[in-house]
Amino acid sequence: MRLEDEIKELIIKSLELEDVKASDIQDDEPLFEDGLGLDSIDALELGMAIKKKYNLTLSSEKEENSEYFYSVKTIADLVRSSRGE
Amino acid sequence: MRLIRKILVLIEMCIFGLGAITIGLVIFPILALFLDETKRRKHYADIIHWSWKFFIWIMKTTKILNIHINGNLDDIKGKIVVASHPSFIDIILLIGQMPDSLCLAKKELLKNPFMRNIVKSLYIINDIDTNTFTHNATEALKEGYNIIIFPTGTRTLPGEEIKIHKGAAQIAIASGINIVPIKIETDYPFLIKNSSPFNAGEKPVNYYIKVLPEIVTSNFDIATMGEIKARNHISEQIKKCIN
Numbered sequence: 001m002r003l004e005d006e007i008k009e010l011i012i013k014s015l016e017l018e019d020v021k022a023s024d025i026q027d028d029e030p031l032f033e034d035g036l037g038l039d040s041i042d043a044l045e046l047g048m049a050i051k052k053k054y055n056l057t058l059s060s061e062k063e064e065n066s067e068y069f070y071s072v073k074t075i076a077d078l079v080r081s082s083r084g085e
Numbered sequence: 086m087r088l089i090r091k092i093l094v095l096i097e098m099c100i101f102g103l104g105a106i107t108i109g110l111v112i113f114p115i116l117a118l119f120l121d122e123t124k125r126r127k128h129y130a131d132i133i134h135w136s137w138k139f140f141i142w143i144m145k146t147t148k149i150l151n152i153h154i155n156g157n158l159d160d161i162k163g164k165i166v167v168a169s170h171p172s173f174i175d176i177i178l179l180i181g182q183m184p185d186s187l188c189l190a191k192k193e194l195l196k197n198p199f200m201r202n203i204v205k206s207l208y209i210i211n212d213i214d215t216n217t218f219t220h221n222a223t224e225a226l227k228e229g230y231n232i233i234i235f236p237t238g239t240r241t242l243p244g245e246e247i248k249i250h251k252g253a254a255q256i257a258i259a260s261g262i263n264i265v266p267i268k269i270e271t272d273y274p275f276l277i278k279n280s281s282p283f284n285a286g287e288k289p290v291n292y293y294i295k296v297l298p299e300i301v302t303s304n305f306d307i308a309t310m311g312e313i314k315a316r317n318h319i320s321e322q323i324k325k326c327i328n
Contacts, residue, residue: 016314037248039238041215041255045313 003076007050011072014049015042027073035071043069054079090285093147094276101140101177102199108132109202117206129207130185130230137181144174148289150275156296158182161265163229164299165222167253168267169327170235171243173276175269178292179233186231189222189252191238211252218252223260231265232256236323240278247328254319257302258312264300264319266326269293297326 008022011031015038029035032043046069051058056079058068068078116128144150161183168179180186190208194200204210209221209232222232234253241247257264274280275290300322307315 014313016311016317018314018317033248039250039252040211041251041316044215 003079004072007072007075007079010049010053011036011046014046025072027076028071030071031069050075050079054082056082087285087287090149090287094149094285097140097143097147097149100143104136104140105199105203108136109200109206113202113206126187126207126225126228126230127185129203130187133203133207134180134184134186137177139181141174141178141181149285150290150292152178152292152294154182154294154296156267156294158294158296159184161231161296163226163262164231165226165253165257165260165262165264166231166233166267167236167264167323167327168233169247169269170237170240171269171271171274171277172240175235175240176233178269178294179267182294183231183233185229186233187225188233189218189235215252215255219255219259222256226256226260226262236320236327242278243274247324249320249324251316251320253323254316257300257319258305258307258315261302263302264323266297266300266323268295268297268327270295300326 004027005022008025011017011025012020012022020036025036031046032038038046047058050056068074112132113129117125120128141152145152158179159182162185166179166183166186168175176188180188188208189211190204192210194204195210197204209218209225211218226232234256236249236253237247238250253264256262270293272291272293273286274284275286276284300319302319305315305318310318
């Protein structure tokens with residue numbers, strides 16, 4: 001499975017988005033506000049799920065985190081860079 | 086008529102802005118010298134309630150708007166109030182009608198020179214730190230204040246598909262307190278997002294404020310479905326009410 005698809009599944013599962021399918025989410029679509037419409041509360045939840053699954057340490061700098069969490073693609077890039085790929 | 090309305094709305098907006106600056110920069114700081122922190126909130130909330138009530142009275146008297154209320158806003162105490170948000174003055178209307186009400190304010194308002202001090206001294210900032218704002222809101226609800234939330238986060242344009250932020254559901258779950266949905270509508274677009282206050286229309290704008298049946302938090306089996314799912318379900322319910 002592509003890392004991007006794995007992340008989509010993780011988003012749906014961790015936020016219990018019942019009406020959303022992985023195929024509905026585009027790799028580069030914004031996750032927050034205009035795109036998928038997640039909010040800051042979802043961001044917190046998603047941040048924890050991603051940290052746990054990929055053993056990432058996220059900085060507490062909010063601005064920086066919101067850049068990483070912009071889209072599925074940016075999260076995937078973050079995971080890849082943490083693996084040293 | 087159109088020109089007279091434009092001028093009146095502009096003058097009234099200036100009155101509002103000057104009033105907000107005076108309250109935030111002069112009245113609150115002076116009161117703060119005499120009142121200890123625990124007593125400030127009640128006095129601040131009263132001042133805002135009465136001055137915004139007065140402001141709406143000016144708008145009604147000058148025939149800028151009419152207000153039609155369906156339901157009893159005075160009876161709402163210690164509740165989470167979620168409202169639709171078509172126009173700039175929605176919060177002024179609600180707080181002017183409902184004593185002891187606070188609101189959840191977006192942090193961008195701290196950059197607004199007119200509103201900054203009022204928001205900072207009285208309201209709960211919807212900061213990214215969810216735990217803090219949930220805690221602050223729960224404490225205020227326990228003290229008997231209403232927390233007014235526009236769950237769309239910002240004004241919505243006519244016909245726009247709304248997205249519901251989950252802060253209201255989050256606070257309901259944390260506090261166990263019920264949600265009162267209020268639908269605010271106008272008969273034509275007035276002081277909407279991205280419009281100039283010069284678009285004042287030709288006749289008084291009618292505001293229809295409808296108090297809808299409470300969303301009962303204990304009806305959601307949070308223990309079984311878990312907080313995340315409960316938050317989604319409650320938010321979905323809010324959307325149905327105010328859409």
